[in-house]
Amino acid sequence: MKILVFGAGVIGTTYAWQLQEAGFDVTLFVRKLRMVRYAHSGVAITYSDMREGKSDYGNTVFRPRVIDRLDAKQAFDLIIVSVRSNQWQDAIPYVARHSGNAHVLFLGNMWDEFGMVEKHFPKGRCFYGYPAMVMGGPIENGISTYLFGNENTFLGEPDGSESERLQQVFRILDSAGMQPRTEKKIKDHLCLRYLKAAITPGLLAKAGGARLLAGNKTLLRQYVAALKEGQKVCRKKGLAKAGVFPFNRFFLPSFMLIRMINGKLTDERQAALDTHMKHGASEKKKQFENVLKTGRQLKIAMPYWASFEKYMDF
Secondary structure, X not given: OEEEEEOOOHHHHHHHHHHHHOOOEEEEEXXXXXXXXXXXXXXXXXXXEOHHHOOEEXXXXXXXXXXXXXXXXXXXXXXXXXXOHHHHHHHXXXXXXXXXXXXXXXXXXXXXXXXXXXXXXXXXXXXXXXXXOEXXXXXXXEEEEEEOOOOOEEEEOOOOOXXXXXXXXXXXXXXXXXXXXXXXXXXXXXXXXXXXXXXXXXXXXXXXXXXXXXXXXXXXXXXXXXXXXXXXXXXXXXXXXXXXXXXXXXXXXXXXXXXXXXHHOOHHHHHHHHHHHOOOHHHHXXXXXXXHHHHHHOOOOOHHHHOOHHHOOO
């Protein structure tokens, strides 16, 4: 299978790197300014790999095949689109125009972009995913990436079916060690994941960093309350409750939820969150505002969510 990864941020680069390591024919779409450097010097990668119960830390240079223009004549079989959530407006129509007959997997944070995908692509061309197992940030000439063993790459068809395409991509990602897991209600899953991505920067900014957040019961209680408000927004939008932590545990008392969330803030997770916080401020602020704006439009009270607004100017 001929694969293009569209987007050379942490997520796209990590998936392209691991797919190439597994022996697949992979090309990475990069911006023109990076084209020469990536083609000649490769991508510097600092990694922390917690898969399969191990703790592997190191540095490498990833040397991908790169392009800066997409053309239907390139005849890719699969295009994995992984860009920042504030770049969907440009990426979706561009990929639609130039992707030929390739299957397109949108891998990342989505809130209201499903309608845009349906507008630009014929039915059946696209499916969705979420890269929960990867986190990190850019470094000089490359990326710093964390691969978590207790998370997954979630995949799903818009109609919830277990299609042949879904099974094939599942096998590809599985052989690359990207821990795929299928999700029947992938749109619900993505919206609930979006809530966590949207509120976490404000939470970390208020705490002063991930290490200061760990053990702060007051802030974690506010985090849970804000997520519950966000979940109400998702339900009012017509989405069902999906099996996404901590939403699938909201029936528990707050002290139990706080203990469970705190238990996930391992040293590696704290380091990854702090790395992630250093970049993409405009994207993070836009995500937060999207949820708050939708809540106000739907007349849902969101006092806990809104209380983090002043911390989003980091």
